Amino acid sequence: MSEKLTPMIQSCVLHFGEMGSRWGINRTVGQMYALLVLSKEPLCADDITEALGISRSNTSMGLKELMSWELVKLQHRPGERKEFYSAPGDVWDIAKILIEQRRKREIDPTLSTLRNLLIETPANADEEYAQERMREMHELIEMITLWTQEIQRLDSANLGKLLKLGSSIGKVLDMKDRLLGSGKKETTK
Amino acid sequence: MSEKLTPMIQSCVLHFGEMGSRWGINRTVGQMYALLVLSKEPLCADDITEALGISRSNTSMGLKELMSWELVKLQHRPGERKEFYSAPGDVWDIAKILIEQRRKREIDPTLSTLRNLLIETPANADEEYAQERMREMHELIEMITLWTQEIQRLDSANLGKLLKLGSSIGKVLDMKDRLLGSGKKETTK
DNA sequence: CTGTAATTTCAGTAAATACTGAAAATTCAG
DNA sequence: CTGAATTTTCAGTATTTACTGAAATTACAG
Numbered sequence: 474m475s476e477k478l479t480p481m482i483q484s485c486v487l488h489f490g491e492m493g494s495r496w497g498i499n500r501t502v503g504q505m506y507a508l509l510v511l512s513k514e515p516l517c518a519d520d521i522t523e524a525l526g527i528s529r530s531n532t533s534m535g536l537k538e539l540m541s542w543e544l545v546k547l548q549h550r551p552g553e554r555k556e557f558y559s560a561p562g563d564v565w566d567i568a569k570i571l572i573e574q575r576r577k578r579e580i581d582p583t584l585s586t587l588r589n590l591l592i593e594t595p596a597n598a599d600e601e602y603a604q605e606r607m608r609e610m611h612e613l614i615e616m617i618t619l620w621t622q623e624i625q626r627l628d629s630a631n632l633g634k635l636l637k638l639g640s641s642i643g644k645v646l647d648m649k650d651r652l653l654g655s656g657k658k659e660t661t662k
Numbered sequence: 663m664s665e666k667l668t669p670m671i672q673s674c675v676l677h678f679g680e681m682g683s684r685w686g687i688n689r690t691v692g693q694m695y696a697l698l699v700l701s702k703e704p705l706c707a708d709d710i711t712e713a714l715g716i717s718r719s720n721t722s723m724g725l726k727e728l729m730s731w732e733l734v735k736l737q738h739r740p741g742e743r744k745e746f747y748s749a750p751g752d753v754w755d756i757a758k759i760l761i762e763q764r765r766k767r768e769i770d771p772t773l774s775t776l777r778n779l780l781i782e783t784p785a786n787a788d789e790e791y792a793q794e795r796m797r798e799m800h801e802l803i804e805m806i807t808l809w810t811q812e813i814q815r816l817d818s819a820n821l822g823k824l825l826k827l828g829s830s831i832g833k834v835l836d837m838k839d840r841l842l843g844s845g846k847k848e849t850t851k
Numbered sequence: 852c853t854g855t856a857a858t859t860t861c862a863g864t865a866a867a868t869a870c871t872g873a874a875a876a877t878t879c880a881g
Numbered sequence: 882c883t884g885a886a887t888t889t890t891c892a893g894t895a896t897t898t899a900c901t902g903a904a905a906t907t908a909c910a911g
Binding site (some may be wrong): 517518519529530533534536537554555556 | 886
């Protein structure tokens with residue numbers, strides 16, 4: 474991290490690099506992305522290389538990674554060979570891409586693995602128990618995925634509306650419960 | 663991974679080790695946890711050591727890690743020195759712990775970092791733009807955190823009820839919209 | 852208490868991951 | 882087309898992360 478970044482932007486870039494690394498994303502790639510998100514104008518590979526003080530080839534690999542996640546868009550300027558990169562202008566769009574990509578890469582394969590194990594016939598009591606846990610996992614993950622997909626349908630504007638409702642989700646769930654659900658006890662603690 | 667695991671359980675353990683490593687959790691620790699979750703009876707460190715074919719000290723460190731995440735409970739048997747470990751019996755409880763821990767460890771510090779950067783006075787147009795993006799990030803993360811906290815209040819039984827509703831969350835949100843929201847357009851796409 | 856069974860610690864090492872520089876490949880302005 | 886600008890690749894290296902074995906510590910049955 475050598476050149477040109479103001480302390481404010483540098484702090485943010487460093488923090489998200491750190492966060493990335495805790496969530497299984499290469500630290501430098503995390504920094505690159507933070508930089509792109511915080512930058513109004515698209516950046517070229519050299520901009521990033523210089524801003525983060527890394528090698529040009531590292532930048533190239535990181536950008537490739539970000540492209541494979543579809544987190545970054547490529548742009549050309551007329552009459553210039555150089556390529557410029559930019560992040561979506563809306564953070565909710567970014568979140569949606571992240572969720573979607575992780576679903577494709579990790580969640581779906583996990584569900585598939587679990588399903589394959591669940592169709593096997595348990596060889597003994599241990600496997601029977603294990604399968605029961607796997608069934609619960611599968612169910613939970615599938616449910617969370619469904620929820621997530623519903624929520625992802627929201628656009629940024631409507632998300633904002635929900636935001637303003639603050640923590641009234643509990644009420645919404647209660648409402649749903651009363652209108653659709655069976656007559657069980659409480660829905661929110 | 664040497665001894666005693668049936669192919670079915672081994673597949674699952676390996677898969678979750680892999681998943682762990684993609685989400686920033688040590689592969690071996692992931693395997694250890696899968697093993698504990700799939701096991702009806704509590705396991706002692708030697709059981710894990712043997713099942714995964716790792717060193718006793720590695721097991722000790724992994725267990726320490728799992729304890730620090732509060733994902734695992736320690737038990738003693740009367741008249742025995744040995745310590746036994748078990749995972750919560752309900753996968754939703756596990757998910758809640760994971761969410762809560764990641765919030766404490768990563769989300770809260772991120773929100774705090776963002777807030778600190780947001781109270782600074784931007785030094786130029788670039789910083790002004792960057793701050794705007796940070797504001798959006800903060801808002802989004804905070805909102806997701808709030809939602810998550812609400813949903814976490816659900817107990818397993820009520821979660822199950824929601825599950826049965828399947829993907830009708832869209833309807834629920836629409837309902838909320840009609841009942842609480844302003845008269846804007848659509849809520850779900 | 853004491854001895855031993857068990858756990859933890861940690862320095863050293865192994866393995867995995869990330870990064871670099873140089874060379875090859877690509878792209879497009881001229 | 883051509884060649885200079887730019888990007889990509891990749892073998893080698895550096896860094897980080899994970900793991901081990903041996904020694905130290907702890908805990909408790911007797």
